[in-house]
Amino acid sequence: MTASQQASSTVESASAHQHASLIVRGRDSPGIVAAVAGVLREHHANIVSLDQYSDNPQGGAFFQRTVFSLDNLRAALPEIESALRERLAREFDLEFTVRDMSVPKRVAIFASKADHCLLDLLWRHRRGQLPITVPMVISNHTDTAEEVRGFGIPFVHVPTGDGEHSEVEAEHLRLLRGNVDLVVLARYMRILSGEFLSELGVPVINIHHSFLPAFIGAAPYAKAKQRGVKLIGATAHYVTEDLDQGPIIEQDVARVTHADTVTDLQRRGADVERTVLSRAVRWHCEDRVIRHDNGTIVFT
Template sequence: MHSPSLLPAHACLIVHGKDSPGIIAAVSALITRIGGNIVAFDQYSDDPRGGAYFQRVVFHRPDFAADRPQIEAEIAQTLAGFELEWSLTDQSVPKRMAILASKQDHCLLDLLWRHRRGDLPVSIPMVVSNHTATAEDVRSFGVPFFHVPSVPGPDKSASEAELLKLLVGNVDFVVLARYMQILSGDFLTKLGVPVINIHHSFLPAFIGAEPYKKAQQRGVKLIGATSHYVTTDLDEGPIIEQDTIRVTHADTVSELARRGADVERQVLSRAVLWHAQDRVIRHGNHTIVF
């Protein structure tokens, strides 16, 4: 699969941990030593005196894929002297993204369409929904569609098990595109890859169900959307991206939902793009977005 956003022979090195002097010099000397040429470099420290340090370096290195083992060994050796974690990704390889959806199609179709246009450097091995309404649309994009109905009642283990059979090993991250089921902590653990959600409010305002109705009741003059990583605390995970638009007293709940749908798909698509480009680093309940 070709995508203009994929970068042949490019790698991304993410480094984060305890800040200390000399990290930039060590990493940039390392890149030079392994024959790489830096094309993007971002860093952030929340406190230069021993705080948390974050760095993202994208570099071009001919034959990166073939020489990756030696390169990783060099990195490990170089960073051994620092209290840092690191990860290395091949920017020519698309991340495998599954989309979970329910009946609403706006976020789902927007992602599929952006992907087809070449605007998202991912592959989409599957869409899974607890409804069948979007099956035909999804398949018209050449993407497999699987139907996993939600079992009524509090016990989600049967449908979650079915989801896990489809997802585990086949995907690098999961996007909840207005998926209306709450995922259990057990599911998230077994899934083992990041899950990105879109919530239809400016979190932390209007946590929980029916945020547009709550927004209308409170009489707010802006509505928003929030994309965040999913954790076991509902609507409390690390925020990746947010945006708002102006509304008025005359907007009904359904008008807020209609207008909010535009914000939701914009915000979610930015969060997905940045995650796919390794621009987002999680730190506690925050994100650093380079």
Template sequence: MIHTNASGAVESLGLLPDHASLIVHGPDRPGIVAAVADVLRDRGANIVTLGQHSDNPAGGAFFQRTVFHLPGLSAALAELEAGLDRVVRDGLGLTWRLRDLSTPLRVGILASKSDHCLLELLWRQRRGELPITVPAVISNHPDVADHVRFFGIPFFHVPSAGADREGPEKEMADLLVGNVDLVVLARYMRVLSGDFLNDVGVPVINIHHSFLPAFIGAGPYRKAKERGVKLIGATAHYVTEDLDEGPIIEQDVVRVSHAESVAELTRRGADVERQVLARAVLWHCQDRVIRHHNHTVVL
């Protein structure tokens, strides 16, 4: 399965043997692209796709994503990393990260009663449209258990009724820490504490049922109906301690009118939510998303 990136190049959605992604980020200056290309060329790598962005060529920030093919990649990683440290980090003062694209990311999913976003991710993973494995789905309600087990994925019920978050969050952290590279909130309807985010130690992506910032809290589609909105949407963002204020990865909207009922708005909104979340997870797992302050660059 393939898709086209922002530059028009075609790239596989699945796992890519002997392929790696290289992210370079830092102060802009002349010669970055050439220097990175030289490091890869000198070690026999062939660049497959390349995306870059500068927010200001006169002293701004530079972002680059390179996907390359290198036969015998695993054996060459140590030498390649040493070259990147010497040229990119020490020579240019930039940060970099390198990931073998033949290895799927381990994604833990948190859910509640709604199943549309959860099932979208599991369906895409089974079809090979998301380069991930799912070690666990954790829910504070048992409603989705049979759906998850149908996919052969372990399901854990961790109730979270009441104001106390410490116990449930510790239980969830015990299941996740060391076992996942990413956590996705597939309409998980509980606020997570800063302690939990720190303990888990991996990025957390949430899907918000509106085009942020608007209609936060419960009953968003009823609020939208009452306001007579003409567009409804969804926002996927990284989770921070500030509720719904994390860096936005992806958003989308659908046009509606006064004629739709709350149920129809909810149905159409669910379609947008699952598509936006799936795209955000895919882009994260392909190393397309670079966080910069409280926003993202998606290459």
């Protein structure tokens, strides 16, 4: 049994075999829940969990996450999908996606030299805490190669130092396109171009070492220390063309004092970063996160 098989078979909570997630979103209007639940009932599916949110009951934006179970799920899914399409399209102004949760998402991890976020993801993956497979780790440095391969994961070195940025991104696209459902930047310290993001066509999650209040630009920890901050934090967000401005998935903080050196801040920051990123990846891969404008709905 390989690590990734183990991951998909033992992952806890609702993400087990024979479960599907259904995300519905669009303009709120009376009767949506009844319509969705009606279709599921007609197909003898049992609702395992249902979360619903509307930002305004009077025609605002509507979001619903439903997890349902069904024997012979895989065989029945196309029919359910077509029934939902017919029903939701006819009566409502809604989009939806339905997905077999026993199929783990394929996640490529980008790293540079720092290993804390990368290893936490790989270690949780091996323990079966993340419903993912990791087809590859891509890094512009070789520092973590041995460790990554020790987890049974392919490590691909794509140096960024010399040559055109566009050539590096072309190499990334050759590796990724068609092979992954998500890219995670685990402290990968390079900017991705808008063209790359649009050609890639799958979501990208980044971890940002943000402070409270945010310190922008170079040497953020030194600036934070000068200001005497009492909390440091981290933010996991989707990557958009506007650097570090994408929708926030998760944030957390740790308490610090004047006695913490810049090295101490970095150590505590690393602990928060790995926790926040792992949580964001898990939630994304359990279909708990819905992007909406520049924000997110997170059904935890």
